[in-house]
Amino acid sequence: MSKVYHTETSQKLPQNLTNHAQIWAEIFQKVLKNHKTIGMLFLLFVIFSFAFVGYIFQSLNNTKSKLQVHFLDVGQGDAILIQVGNSNSMLIDSGPQNEKVISEIQKFKNIFDRNLNILLATHADADHIGSMKKVIEKFGFQRFTFSGLSSETKIFKDLMTSIGDTDLIAKLKEKNIHDTSPQMHQRLLTLTAGMSIVLDQQDNVHFDVLFPDFDFQIEAYQKCKNGMQNKNESSGQNKIKSKTISKTQKRNPCLKFLSTETNLNSVVGKLTFGSTSFILTGDAPIEVEDFIIKKYGERIHADVLKLGHHGSKTSTSPNFLNVVSPNFAVISAGIGNRYNHPHKIVLDNLNAFKEKDSNFRRTLRTDIDGTISFYSDAKNLTIKTSK
Numbered sequence: 431m432s433k434v435y436h437t438e439t440s441q442k443l444p445q446n447l448t449n450h451a452q453i454w455a456e457i458f459q460k461v462l463k464n465h466k467t468i469g470m471l472f473l474l475f476v477i478f479s480f481a482f483v484g485y486i487f488q489s490l491n492n493t494k495s496k497l498q499v500h501f502l503d504v505g506q507g508d509a510i511l512i513q514v515g516n517s518n519s520m521l522i523d524s525g526p527q528n529e530k531v532i533s534e535i536q537k538f539k540n541i542f543d544r545n546l547n548i549l550l551a552t553h554a555d556a557d558h559i560g561s562m563k564k565v566i567e568k569f570g571f572q573r574f575t576f577s578g579l580s581s582e583t584k585i586f587k588d589l590m591t592s593i594g595d596t597d598l599i600a601k602l603k604e605k606n607i608h609d610t611s612p613q614m615h616q617r618l619l620t621l622t623a624g625m626s627i628v629l630d631q632q633d634n635v636h637f638d639v640l641f642p643d644f645d646f647q648i649e650a651y652q653k654c655k656n657g658m659q660n661k662n663e664s665s666g667q668n669k670i671k672s673k674t675i676s677k678t679q680k681r682n683p684c685l686k687f688l689s690t691e692t693n694l695n696s697v698v699g700k701l702t703f704g705s706t707s708f709i710l711t712g713d714a715p716i717e718v719e720d721f722i723i724k725k726y727g728e729r730i731h732a733d734v735l736k737l738g739h740h741g742s743k744t745s746t747s748p749n750f751l752n753v754v755s756p757n758f759a760v761i762s763a764g765i766g767n768r769y770n771h772p773h774k775i776v777l778d779n780l781n782a783f784k785e786k787d788s789n790f791r792r793t794l795r796t797d798i799d800g801t802i803s804f805y806s807d808a809k810n811l812t813i814k815t816s817k
């Protein structure tokens with residue numbers, strides 16, 4: 431069955447609301463001329479009316495599109511807000527330390543809903559967890575999910591401290607921001623392939639975890655070891671050259687596959703609602719993509735693919751594009767970022783894929799389009815961008 435994709439380019443108020451605003455402004459000017467106090471009361475009435483109309487408008491919009499996926503414009507990093515109906519929400523990554531994510535989230539939450547249910551950190555890099563601590567302080571959470579990876583960075587250690595901070599939990603409760611369990615181990619959930627996060631039971635909105643996968647670690651480690659052995663045998667050397675890794679890894683560079691390299695443990699998942707779906711990849715590199723293709727085949731087909739690692743050439747192989755076969759590609763990158771993400775090779779691959787696959791519609795980029803929002807009614811998608 432073919433799908434319908436609606437594209438809208440901005441999130442402006444509807445025209446009829448704008449016209450009403452002009453009429454109210456004119457009436458207010460007339461009243462203010464005659465009576466100052468009545469004028470101020472009138473102003474307050476108008477402000478509350480608009481807040482109420484905005485809330486109703488947003489609620490109606492939410493009812494029509496049960497699932498909303500917002501790729502937030504947070505600069506160089508990833509932050510994806512998933513809203514399910516008016517109740518359940520999930521944030522995948524928080525972007526860098528610039529805290530832009532806070533105001534971005536607030537744009538999609540009405541004044542009566544200031545909670546986040548599930549937080550997911552795809553991996554421990556600063557451009558993914560940089561503002562997570564602030565997010566916790568502002569919105570709280572019920573479950574913090576991650577790849578189980580630990581890191582020595584200050585950002586990661588601070589984040590873990592804030593998850594277990596009982597003072598903060600008490601403060602959040604005072605503000606009626608939920609945080610259901612004081613026990614840290616009950617609030618932390620390590621994700622592995624095969625798990626599924628159910629965001630709405632009735633309508634079966636779910637996030638299936640495709641990665642990390644222990645089989646990959648063993649397989650990749652073994653492959654690397656065999657490769658090293660062959661190399662050493664053919665060159666007659668026992669010395670392993672490496673300039674980028676620790677002493678332990680110098681002795682055995684294949685150890686990076688056993689969970690010391692962060693991108694190699696990035697959480698990858700598929701979000702599904704009805705016949706609409708999204709593949710979300712964190713910073714997963716091509717080795718991980720290859721493993722996922724081998725394990726899941728066409729089950730990873732999706733309408734939307736969030737490219738791995740901000741469009742770096744280390745991710746999004748032509749083969750991965752072919753198997754996912756998306757209608758939309760999303761790249762989360764900052765304007766003029768110092769890594770030159772997205773890479774020209776990846777953009778060329780996307781253009782080549784577009785030539786080949788007539789179902790592919792377009793590539794969207796947060797550095798060009800701002801925040802990119804998808805609204806799903808289980809069958810069709812509507813796309814809005816903030817720029």
Ligand SMILES: [Zn+2]
Pocket residue numbers: 507508555557558713739740
């Ligand atoms: Zn990243």
